Amino acid sequence: MTGAAPRLAAIAETLLDAPLPVRLRAWDGSEAGPPGAPVLVVGDRQALRRLLWRPGELGLARGWVAGEIDIPGDLYEVLDRIGGLLWERSSGTRTGRSAVARIASLRDPRMRGALRELVSLAGPGLPPPPPVEEVRHRHGALHTLRRDRASVSHHYDVGNDFYALVLGPSLVYSCAYWEDGTTLEEAQRAKLDLVCRKLGLRDGDRLLDVGCGWGSMVIHAAREYGVEAVGITLSSQQAALARKRVAEAGLSGRVDIRVQDYRSVADGPYDAISSIGMAEHVGTDRYRDYAAALHRLVKPGGRLLNHQIARRPEPDEDAYTVDEFIDGYVFPDGELAPLGRTVGLLEDAGFEVRDVEAIREHYGRTLRGWVANLEQHWDAAVRLTSPGRARVWRLYMAASALAFERNRIGVNQVLAVRTPEAGDSGVPLRTRAWLS
Structure with missing residues (x-):
């Protein structure tokens, strides 16, 4: 009898309409595919039942999280080799539908044959329940205060000790700023200092850090720039550790950490606002309100540094779909917008955009550093969370690193000013003076 x-492999090549890019190893020990190619193991036929009932990347991801793949x-x-299942390599844009999902199309006789073969391989029975790390039971409108709090809790309340393993001592969960020869810690410090210099921080300024995480930005700004x-966050676990770190740094009198939504801040104006890796949680429908809230909170002449992941523009914006794996397991309700839309909405709110720096390649390098940390401390990470959650993070960070490196997504620092009516932005004539 032919092995599994x-x-x-024959099913996969029918779906791909191309040679198999990896070597497959099945639960019965059989192998197929290009000799010497990297191996993908399907260790349990339950993964096929997941795929039959949920064609596409979410079905595959469930098999990965459960350890069946x-x-x-x-x-x-x-x-990287199977990335063509989800992306057009030539253009770097999303196909809109995984090639795996072609099996749902029964008009093609080849697809009908592939479906029958997959059913036969999968065996009888319903799919097993999704692994428990998947987000469940989301109700109500997107990006309400309550739903945003629940989404943030799912992602950030994994445990401070787990994040410390992955991120390293800096506890900075955003793109670092690299030079050749720097370490992850040095690159994260360089990023924090770059933000401070772009904001033109001076002794005595009031700074609001939106989405402050574990307090690294506010600690650096208070210690180095006075x-x-x-700092505000929706994660109670983050806030608890941030307050502890602030106290240990001797900065309790100058740094206030709050569990608070940006929509609830009412003690402006601030001289400067930093938002580093937070705006991805805001949502397309709420972004105009987000920009207006920050404009209201910063004083005339004050600066905003908005550091945000961006997706590539789509030919048909209405056809864009949120990544099912990321939405289901990592960032519930997260949304990425093209850079142009973000800049336009900041300008609509009244900001004058003065500088945009694209640092896409830096994020690929940062993510690879986090993956290396996770792999180095794998057993501890599993003890602190669960095998499934650790597998979620390993896949999510490695796939994201490739997405940045292949220009599927990017990340940008946008410097904007609430320019006074008199027109003096306060920005140096040579705008990038912070680079010297």
């Missing part, structure tokens, strides 16, 4: 792997070798190489800082 050759049969599965594995990659024993170079994770990046396998993900500001009075307020």
Whole structure:
């Protein structure tokens, strides 16, 4: 009898309409695919039942999280080779539908045959329940105060000790700013200092850090630039550790950490606002309100530094779909917008955009550093969370690193000013003076 792997390889090549880019190893020990190619293991036929009931990347991700699908070798190489399932390599844009989902199209006789073969391989029975790390039971309108709090809790309340393993001592969960030869810690410090210099922080300034995480930005700004800082987060676990770090740094009198939504801040004006890796949670429908709130909170002549991940523009914006794996397991309700839309909405709110710096390649390098940390401390990470949650993070960060490196998504620092009516922005004539 033919082994499972050759049969599965034939199904995959029908769906891809191309040669299999990896070697498959099935639960019965059989293998198929290009000799010497990196190996993808389908260790349990339950993964096929998941795929039948949920064609596409979410079905595949559930198999990965459950440990039914594995990659024993170079994770990046396998993900890069199968990336064509989700993206057009020539243009770097989303196809809108995974090639795996073509199996749902029964008009093609080849697809009908592939479906019958997959059903036969999967065996009888319903799919197993999704792994428990998946987000469940979301109700109500997107981006209400209550729903945003729940979404943030799912992602950030994994545990401070887990994040410390992954992020390292800096506890900065956003793109670092690299130079050749720097370490992750040095690159994160360089990023924090770059933000401070772009904001033109001076002794005695009031700084609001929106989405302050574990307090790294406000601690750096208060210690190095003498500001009075307020950091806000929706994660109670983040806030608890941030307050502890502030106290240990001797900055309790100058730094205030709050569990608070940006929509509830009412003690402006601030001299400067930083928003680093937070705006991805705001949502397209709420972004205009977000920009207006920050404009209201910063004083005339004050600056905003908005550091945000961006997706590539789509030919048909209405056709864009949120990544199912990221939405289901990592960032519930997260949304990415093209850079142009973000700049336009900041300008609509009254800001004058003075500088945009694209640092896409820096994020790929940062993510690879986090993956290396996770892999180095794998057993501890599993103890602190669960095997499934650790697998979620390994896949999410490795796939995201490739997405930045292949220009599928980007990240940008946008410097904007609430320019007074008299027109003096306060920005140096040579805008990028902070680089010297």
